[in-house]
Amino acid sequence: MQVEQVLRMNKGAGDTSYAMNSTVQNTIISVSKAATEEAIVKTLCSNCVDSMGIADLGCSSGPNTLLVISDILATVGATTRHLGRPCPEIRVYLNDLFTNDFNNIFASLPGFYRKLRQGGASKMGPCFIFGVPGSFYGPLFPANSLHFVHSSSSLHWLSQVPAGLEEEGRAVNKGKIYISEGSPRSVLEAYSRQFHNDFSAFLKSRSREMVTGGRMVLSLIGRDSSDPTTPHSCYQWELLAQALMSLASQGLIQEERVDSFDVPYYAPCMQELKSALEKEGSFVMEREEAREIDWDGGGLTGAASRGERVARTVRAVVESMLESQFGTHVMDRLFQAYARLVDRHLSHTSAKYINLTVSLVKQA
Numbered sequence: 001m002q003v004e005q006v007l008r009m010n011k012g013a014g015d016t017s018y019a020m021n022s023t024v025q026n027t028i029i030s031v032s033k034a035a036t037e038e039a040i041v042k043t044l045c046s047n048c049v050d051s052m053g054i055a056d057l058g059c060s061s062g063p064n065t066l067l068v069i070s071d072i073l074a075t076v077g078a079t080t081r082h083l084g085r086p087c088p089e090i091r092v093y094l095n096d097l098f099t100n101d102f103n104n105i106f107a108s109l110p111g112f113y114r115k116l117r118q119g120g121a122s123k124m125g126p127c128f129i130f131g132v133p134g135s136f137y138g139p140l141f142p143a144n145s146l147h148f149v150h151s152s153s154s155l156h157w158l159s160q161v162p163a164g165l166e167e168e169g170r171a172v173n174k175g176k177i178y179i180s181e182g183s184p185r186s187v188l189e190a191y192s193r194q195f196h197n198d199f200s201a202f203l204k205s206r207s208r209e210m211v212t213g214g215r216m217v218l219s220l221i222g223r224d225s226s227d228p229t230t231p232h233s234c235y236q237w238e239l240l241a242q243a244l245m246s247l248a249s250q251g252l253i254q255e256e257r258v259d260s261f262d263v264p265y266y267a268p269c270m271q272e273l274k275s276a277l278e279k280e281g282s283f284v285m286e287r288e289e290a291r292e293i294d295w296d297g298g299g300l301t302g303a304a305s306r307g308e309r310v311a312r313t314v315r316a317v318v319e320s321m322l323e324s325q326f327g328t329h330v331m332d333r334l335f336q337a338y339a340r341l342v343d344r345h346l347s348h349t350s351a352k353y354i355n356l357t358v359s360l361v362k363q364a
């Protein structure tokens with residue numbers, strides 16, 4: 001499965017859209033804000049630039065996209081004022097896969113520019129915003145054009161479902177859709193290898209595109225244990241697999257379609273990030289953090305149960321992928337079943353994602 005063809009956050013601003021169901025990712029942006037600010041300050045202190053290239057990779061659409069950019073612009077403005085320098089011209093590149101809802105972002109730009117002006121943008125240099133469709137696992141920008149790269153809640157998506165999840169044409173991860181407690185060793189290794197290859201390709205492309213002394217702040221879902229089968233790193237998929245199997249037992253989907261489906265996702269541990277970084281060699285880590293994030297983002301509670309809220313956040317992200325494997329007609333039932341399973345799970349345990357944030361500096 002090529003991720004570029006099937007991974008697409010739910011469009012628009014309706015009930016099941018990503019825009020209306022991205023509180024988890026919003027929380028992750030907030031908890032990594034200090035790392036972002038620190039990296040921008042350090043970048044500006046060590047590089048005197050009159051045109052600054054900034055990229056957000058895996059920007060999606062909805063409120064989070066421009067929230068990240070306004071935070072970054074505010075930090076650039078405050079830092080240059082503090083340093084007594086004129087604010088550079090700023091080039092902002094918003095990247096995501098080809099099928100991302102870029103129109104939604106572009107339509108919200110007039111309001112964004114208006115707010116910038118009201119917030120004192122006249123004291124800032126000119127700001128130009130560009131959309132850059134394509135995979136961040138390959139080249140996206142001209143050489144030496146970027147000073148700061150940000151990516152949040154995106155790098156846990158692999159470029160493809162790992163090779164090696166089939167033996168002699170038969171699925172080896174039956175009844176599961178990701179690494180699970182009972183998964184064969186070969187499944188764990190296939191996922192880890194795919195992540196290593198993808199993350200190395202990501203670093204290699206950014207290494208060419210970034211100036212020496214430029215910084216990257218990357219936040220992604222990971223794990224705090226070397227064991228990839230711990231509940232923190234995979235239980236949300238375990239429950240989704242159970243929901244799919246319950247539809248299969250009712251004859252609504254075929255069990256073989258579940259057996260042959262695996263998500264192009266991997267939650268790495270910090271050591272796996274470090275080992276890819278060391279091997280690629282262009283970046284040095286300046287800061288690392290691991291934080292627990294509630295499955296529902298810890299936002300305001302409303303009439304919906306926690307299970308329903310979690311199901312909505314997961315649906316907004318993975319529905320396009322599941323539709324292409326199981327059909328649109330079962331999606332409502334699937335996520336109702338999932339919400340019930342999540343509610344049951346949360347009634348006896350406090351489930352968390354682990355968000356890893358790393359800040360990297362490009363070497364000469």
Ligand SMILES: C[S@@+](CC[C@H](N)C(=O)[O-])C[C@H]1O[C@@H](n2cnc3c(N)ncnc32)[C@H](O)[C@@H]1O
Binds near residue numbers: 008029057058097137
């Ligand atoms: C959960 S969204 C996060 C969006 C946003 N950064 C936020 O924090 O709300 C993940 C985004 O990563 C994008 N993505 C996944 N793989 C990608 C790739 N190889 N290249 C570019 N974007 C990718 C997806 O299309 C999706 O929009």
